[in-house]
Structures are given as structure tokens and as C-alpha cells.
Amino acid sequence: MEEVEVVVAHNERATLRVGDVFLKIDADQARLDVEVEAMALAPIPTPEILWRKPPVLALAALPGTALGRLGEPSTASSAAWAAAGAAVRMLHDAPLPPWPGRRLDDLASRLDAECDWLVTNDVLPVDLVTRNRRVAEAALRPWTPVFMHGDLQITHVFVDDDKITGVIDWSEAGQGDALYDLAILTLGHEEHLGDVVAGYGTDVDLDVIRAWWSMRSLLAIRWLMEHGFDPAAPGCEVDVLKARM
Template identity: 70%
Template sequence: MTGVNEVQVVAAHQERATLRVGDMFLKVDADQVRADIEVAAMTSAPIPTPRILWRNPPVLALGALPGAPLGCLGQPSTASRAAWTAAGATVRTLHDAPLPPAPGRSPEQTAALLDSECAWILEREILPAELVARNRRIAESALRPWKPVFIHGDLHIENDTVTGVIDWSEAASGDAHFDLATLTLGHRSHLEDVLSGYAIPVDRTRIHAWWSLRSLLGIRWLIEHGFDPATPGCEVDVLKVQAGWGDSGRGGVRG
């Protein structure tokens, strides 16, 4: 490649890394099953996704999508309400598509995982027991049976641009409310904008439940992969807001 002045590390941890080289993203993933799922999801998704340039395991090369993300983690979004509404319409299009090959977790599997993650947090005294208990109660509404749809599985604001959606490694069949919650977790003030674009009735209580559930499930993974869930605007802040311990109007909280 010519005209490339630097290599940008977009994300890196023990499981995988993403590098940006010019207008190309290089995803290095030792788990080829997960990489297969990502390629299959991008191929079948009925919405704009990165173009697959080439694949030479463990590396997957993707073209960059134009446009800017809806926001940055831990900071207020500068995107317009129209952009958030368009994101909601895009998510609806995805959820209306035929199911992808990956089955995703069942409600029973999710409940068992939540129990084990809460126990891990409490045993190590990472969070106050009352904070965990309050969010565990809120999360229960997300564990009711759901009608599976094609979900992105990691639809936080940095994966959603005005023109398309990136990072499909967690794509599977699952609860539509999970994607809506993940997209709006750090920017709950834009929930109504997203739902305006989504254009069909949803259970807002279930979205709130996924905010708590996703945050509780993320604590151990973040710590074990070298991230701090207590960084301002991250998972611990989300749990505090959910429990009424923080400022529910804070625009930069994410999960």
C-alpha cells in the first residue's frame, strides 16, 4: 500500500485485534469459527456493511465505511436526532431479515450466565451487593422468552455510522430489544429517536432491563481483558444510573 503514514490500533485484547491501515481495516481473530460467523452475517445482512476485501486466516480485511459514528464512548453524542432515527430504521430492517445461522443464547442460558457473573462480582467485592441486587432485579424482565430475530449483537454507537454498521462478530438470532438497548445504553435520551425510526411498538421496560443485564455481563470480561468498567461513562456508571444512584440525564454513559 502506498500513501499510508500510520497504522491505527482500533481495538486490541487477548481475543482479537482490529487495525486500521489507510482505508482498510484488518481484523486479527484467532477464533476462526467467530470469524466465519462474522463473514456470514455481513454477507446476509440486508443493510450496508463493510466490503470484504480479502481473507487470509487469522486476518480478515475490510473496507472502511464512509460517515462518522453516532458518538464516542463516555461522551455526549453530537449526531443529529435524524441520524439516530435513521439508525433505528436500519435496525428494524436487520430485525426483519431471515435468521442468521448462529443461534445465540436462549433466555435460560442468559439467566444462568447472569447468575454466574453476579456471583463473580460479589465474591470479589467489585461492586456493592445492593447495586448488583437492584440491577439483577431490573434485568429479570429481559429473561422472558422472546421471538428470535437477526440481531447484530454488539450494536454500540461506535459500530453504527450514518451509512452502515461494522463489527459483526457477535451476530446471531436473539431478542430485538437487546440491539435497541445496546445502541441506546449510553445515550438513553435518544431512545425515542431510535424507536421513531424503528416504527413498531416495543417493550421499553425490556430495553431498560437489557441495559442492566448487558452491563452486569460485561464487568468480568472487561476486567479480564485489561479494561476498567469503572471508567467514567462505562458499565459501573450505567448500573448506578439504573439503580437510581447517578444522573439519569447524563448523555455519555455507555455499557
Template identity: 75%
Template structure:
């Protein structure tokens, strides 16, 4: 008998695995609409949609394994990280999806709102927040929108040897800043940034990537705390912020 595994579960969504089938349950069907549409448009390998019966989306499992996990050393070889850098380049060169993305001013407003929450709830030292808010400013410039994944965590990129076998979780896909994808992919794994850039194949403003590391960590911590996750775990978001000081 196949076991039911629960890779992800919180108040907004849950993912169950039964054998080679993933069942994604999402309270917001607009997110699932985006996920299905993005997978149809993306020029990179994605999971096969088996069926959809709202609020459930059934996907086939991908071969290989996730590139790694935040807070843990990655066992993937450098070639896999290079391949992981080439995948978003193909995505970023593709035509934009036909739905809107966030503008820089909206991204900045979100950052300032979350920083106020962190200060009001005494979650982090004021100087740590202030320093990383300044670092994040490098990312808050006008950018040319590209087709971004929007949540390109290393757990969302599957590799088989030195090849990307697929990319999952497309619900945040939208026009956006290319370097935000590269930053999300390398968050907490700065040692692999040069491999990712080599695969990406064009000049990358590293200070902007670092800015996105600070932005993502500052904006993620409130949500993580409110949904039962631990951003203070070794190598996770709080350590990413400390590394910027």
C-alpha cells in the same frame, strides 16, 4: 507514508487500520466465519470484504463516522439516531441466519454467573448488583427470535449526516431478542432512546430495554476488567447500573 492505527487490541482479537483498510485479527476463526456470513445476509450496509487469510480479515473503511462512544456525549444529530433505529428494524425483519442463538435460560445463567463473580471479587456494592439483577429480569422472558447483530454498540454504527453508512463487527450475530440490539445501541445514551424507537417504527417495551441495559452492564464488567478496560469511567457500565437505582 500511511500510519498504522490500532482501534482495538486485547487478548482475543485486534483491529489495525492502514489508510482505508481495516485488518481484523481474531484467534477464533468461528467468530470470523459468523462475521463474514452475517454481512452477506444482512439487509443493511456493511463493510466490503477485501480478502481473508486466516487469522486476518481485511475490510474496506466505511464513509462517515461512528454514531458516538460510550461515556461521551454524541455529536450526531437526532436524525442520525432515528436512522440508527431504522437499521436494526430492517435486520430484524430479515430471515433468521442459519446458525443457532442463545436461549433465555442461557442468557439468565450467564447473568447469574457474572453476578456471582462480581460479588466474590467485591467489585460492586451488593445492593447495586441485587437491584440491577432484578431490573435485568424484565429482559429474561421468552422472545420471538429475530436476526440480531448481537453487539450493536454505537461505535459499530456509522452515520453520514442523517443516514447509516454501515454497520461493523458482526461476529456476535445470531437469532436473538430484538430489544437487546436496541438496548446495546442506546447503552449510556438513554436520552436518544426515543429517537431510536421513532426510527425502529413499532412499539417497544422500554422496561425490557432497561432490563437489557442492566444485563449488558453486569455481564460486561468482568470481561472489561480482565482485559484492561475501565467500566468505572464516567458514563460507562457502572454509571449505567447506578442510573437504575
């Protein structure tokens, strides 16, 4: 008898695996709508949608394994990381999705609020927050929007034989900054940034990617703590911030 595996679960949504089927449960139907539409528009492999009955979306499992996990060394080859970069470039070259993405002023105000919270609640040392806030500000510049995945963690990219078999979790997709996707893909795995950029195939501003590493980590820590995750685990968000020192 097949067991139910809890892939991820918190009070906003949950993903379960039963055999070769993933069940995504999300009370926010707009988020599931984005996921379904983004997968239909994306020019790269995505999971097959088996059925949808709100609040549940059933997806077929992808072949292969995830590119890696945050906080753990990746066993994927340089060629696999380069293939991921090439897939991201294909996505970014595609026509824009019809819905909007992040706004610069929203990001700036969120950064202010989260940095204040981290310091006021003694979550992180003041100098660590101040340094990374300064680094993060380089991401707050005008960009040409692309079709952005929006949550391109390495656990969302599946590879087999150094080829991309699919990308999952499209609920944050929209119009956005190309370098944000590249930053999230390499967060905590700076040693593979060169492979990803080589596969991406065009010049990128590495300082902006590093800025997004700081930005994403500063913005995520409170949410992670409130939802039962540990951003201070080895190789995770707090270590990413310390690396900028």
C-alpha cells in the same frame, strides 16, 4: 507513510487500521465465518470485504463517522439516531440467519455467576448488584427470534449526513431478541432512546430495554476488567448500573 492505528486489541482479537483498510485479526475462525456470512445476509450497508487470509479479514473503511462512543456525549443528530433505529428494524425484518443464538437458560446462569463474582470480589456494592439483577430479570422472557447483530454498540454504526453508511463487527450476529440490539445501541445514551424507537417504527417494551442495559452491564464488567478496559469510566457500565438506582 501511513501509520498503523490500533482500533481495539486484547488477547482474543485485534482490529488495526492502515489508511482506508481495517485488518481484523481473530484466532477463532468460527467467529470470522459468522462475520463474513452475516454481512452477506444483512439487508443494510456493511463494509466491503477486500480479502481474507486466516486469521486476518481485510475490510474497506466506511464513509462518515461512528454514531458516538460510550462514555462521551454523541454529536450525532436526532435524525441520525432515528436512521439507526430504522436500519435495525430493516435487519430485524430480514429472514433469520441459519445459525442459532442465545439461550435463556445460558443467560440466567451467567447472570447468577457474574453477580456472585461482583459481590464476592467487592467490585460493586451489594445493593447496586441486587437492584440491577432484579431489573435484569425482566429480559429473561420468551422472545420471537430476529436477525440480531448481537454487538450493536454505537461505535459500530456509521453515519454521514444523517444517513447510515454501514454497520461493522458482525461476529456476534445470530438469532436473538430484537430488544437486545436496541438496548446495546442506546447503552449509556438513554437520552436518544426515543429517537431510536421512533426510527424503529413499532412499539417496544422500554422496561425490557432497561433490563438489557442492566443485564449487559452486569455480564460485561468482569470481562472488561480482565481485558484492560475500565467499566467504571464516566458514562460506562458502572454508571449505567447506578442510573437504575
